[in-house]
Amino acid sequence: MELRHLRYFIAVAETGSLTEAAEQRLFTSQPSLSRQIRDLEDQVGTRLFERSARGVDLTPAGKAFMEHAKIALNQVDAAVEAARRAATPSKQRFALGFLTGQEMNWLPGAMHILRDELLNVDVTVSSDYSTELAEGVARGKLDLAFMRAEPDFDLAYYIVDKEPLVVLMPSDHALTERAEIAPQDLVGEPFIAMAGKAKVLRSVVDDYLERSGVHIVPSQSVDNPAMVMSLVASTRGLVLIPSYVQNLMPWSVVSRPLAGDAPTIDLAVGYSKSNQSPTLRLFLSRLDELIARHAAERRMNVNNT
Structure with missing residues (x-):
């Protein structure tokens, strides 16, 4: 064979x-x-x-x-990939991946951790779908990625955040008058479901709606955050999405928190257990510091709004 x-x-x-x-x-x-x-x-x-x-x-x-x-x-x-790196040992490469949009939240802190290594390490940054990131890590193209804990890949995951889901809607939608949105408010509205490569998020949303006793037949399905924004604005649909996507919202789309115990989705760093990179070991050893830094920045942003 x-x-x-x-x-x-x-x-x-x-x-x-x-x-x-x-x-x-x-x-x-x-x-x-x-x-x-x-x-x-x-x-x-x-x-x-x-x-x-x-x-x-x-x-x-x-x-x-x-x-x-x-x-x-x-x-x-x-x-x-490991053989190629060993053949050119003069300067190491450390490849970071981010779920599209998450680099805004996590890249500054990640670079802070690596600042003392930058003279000896070439750091590359890319963003993609979570499944593509997982494949990149599994194949040695990426050393570490901020993504979902994808179940179909043999990787190690470390949870760095639990992101609440929010409701995205057109900026002139009637529900914008409410401070919070109950799951029952979604019934009868055009609903955009996550699909394809966003299957971890789709599972979290489906479980939440089922627990809430709400049955919704999606009018559209999409797996790209940019397309989500376009569909919300053009079809006047609603979608449940992790709160970080608010960083990408155009003026035509607004968000509202969910009422009660809002569901969350894990953001993890994924890496290969067989990766022997010393830069990776350094990064992993300081993950708790990175998480604390991120939490402090988020509290500061909340206090300033």
């Missing part, structure tokens, strides 16, 4: 189509890809896919194989 077999298998599994995987992900022919998949199934000793009206679906054996195939490829990518 070769690594290409695993890459081909994952591409087909994620697209659900031999043709789409061949043409758009792997840039090969569909017959050639089909042969590679058959070879893989022969080596595994069982069928990994079954055809359906929509394309191809994973068999139970395929689903079990998928989990381990991803881990194996992530470990290979991490090994390659």
Whole structure:
């Protein structure tokens, strides 16, 4: 079994189509890809896919194989990245990732921790979806990321904040007259649900609505904070979102807190347990300091409003 077999298998599994995987992900022919998949199934000793009206679906054996195939490829990518770093030891690199928008809250404190290391370390910063950050950490592209605790990745997580959810709505919506919004107030309103790559947030929102005895059929689904703002303004929909997104609000969108015991979503730093970077160890050793600094800044901001 070769690594290409695993890459081909994952591409087909994620697209659900031999043709789409061949043409758009792997840039090969569909017959050639089909042969590679058959070879893989022969080596595994069982069928990994079954055809359906929509394309191809994973068999139970395929689903079990998928989990381990991803881990194996992530470990290979991490090994390659570690080798490249070892080959150029003159100046270390420390790659930080942030859930889009969170860099406003956490980057200054993170750089404060690293200030004594900056002469010897090149710090890079990027922002992305939480799942993309988790994959970057798993593959060794990122040393540490501020993100959700994604359950599908074998990473270590340290909770740094519990963010309350708030309601976003158009700035001229009738509910803006209320200081707080009850979950029952959402009934009958166009509701924008989180979906796709924002599945951790979607789970928190769904659990909250279920506990509140509120049943809502979303009118739209989205996983991008910028698109959330656009849909709130254009469709006059409401959405439950972590409070940090208030940093990104245009004038046409406002927020209100939820009444009562508002749900929260964890913000964590995620890192690979096998990462031996001394800069990572330093950063982790001072996480409590970073959390305290962030809490103090938040209290100061509240007192000044």
